[in-house]
Amino acid sequence: MLSLDHIVIAGKDAEEDSITYNKQLAIKAVKGGEHENWGTYNYLAYFSNESYIEWLGIQDYDKAKSSNNPLIQHLVHILDQDKKGPFQFALRTNQMDEYVTHFQENDIPFLGPFPGKRKKSDGTLISWRMLFPVYNYHKEMLPFLIQWDDTESNLMSKGLLNPQAIMKIYYNGVDKDTFNKIYRLKDKKSLLNQFSLSNSKIVFTDKEKFSFELL
Numbered sequence: 001m002l003s004l005d006h007i008v009i010a011g012k013d014a015e016e017d018s019i020t021y022n023k024q025l026a027i028k029a030v031k032g033g034e035h036e037n038w039g040t041y042n043y044l045a046y047f048s049n050e051s052y053i054e055w056l057g058i059q060d061y062d063k064a065k066s067s068n069n070p071l072i073q074h075l076v077h078i079l080d081q082d083k084k085g086p087f088q089f090a091l092r093t094n095q096m097d098e099y100v101t102h103f104q105e106n107d108i109p110f111l112g113p114f115p116g117k118r119k120k121s122d123g124t125l126i127s128w129r130m131l132f133p134v135y136n137y138h139k140e141m142l143p144f145l146i147q148w149d150d151t152e153s154n155l156m157s158k159g160l161l162n163p164q165a166i167m168k169i170y171y172n173g174v175d176k177d178t179f180n181k182i183y184r185l186k187d188k189k190s191l192l193n194q195f196s197l198s199n200s201k202i203v204f205t206d207k208e209k210f211s212f213e214l215l
Helices: 014-025 061-065 070-080 096-105 176-183
Strands: 003-010 030-035 040-047 051-058 085-092 110-120 125-133 144-148 166-171 194-196 201-204 211-214
Touching: 003 070, 003 166, 014 040, 014 051, 051 070, 061 070, 070 085, 070 125, 085 211, 096 110, 096 125, 096 144, 176 194, 176 201
Parallel strands: 003 051, 085 144, 166 201
Antiparallel strands: 003 085, 030 040, 030 110, 040 051, 110 125, 125 144, 166 211, 194 201
8 A cells, every 4th residue: 555755845945944844833854965866955854654744955956957857857847936835745655666567557657767865964875766657747746656775764763753644635636536547546435535545645625736734
């Protein structure tokens, strides 16, 4: 079963944006590190349901602009329009290769898997893979799949965990049937407008903005 891995928030200054959210939501964030290949960096806030918020910023615009990673392309598009806020989220899996086969067999366009790595503030590297169903970020969003190379890489020590949990994601990208075809989230017990993840819920909404509920 898929899990919510993290929500991505765009901003001109990831550190300042994380501080703003910290004050509003009474949470604590830490410096994540740098994605040298993409020209980006992040700040992170981890939660009790093994999910986190990522504030993603650009430190090398030219490198980010030339990246072929759909997440970075989407980030550049958001910031070029002087916008900010939540714009993407990742679903965690340990079956990425099976999803590649699923996409191929069902003619679902996709990009990747893309290798990712981040240098932490202590100099160590963590790595993962990302798989993107193709979407037009000018008008919609489809979450991407992530698989960590080290299963412990995405888990922080208990001392850095916030007690809250990301309980719901309010999603307005595509309809529920299309979403199910892509991600295979069959849930007979689900309500009409939502799917259950292992640690959260996706609620399909007509709201203009993608958002989340933290409790």
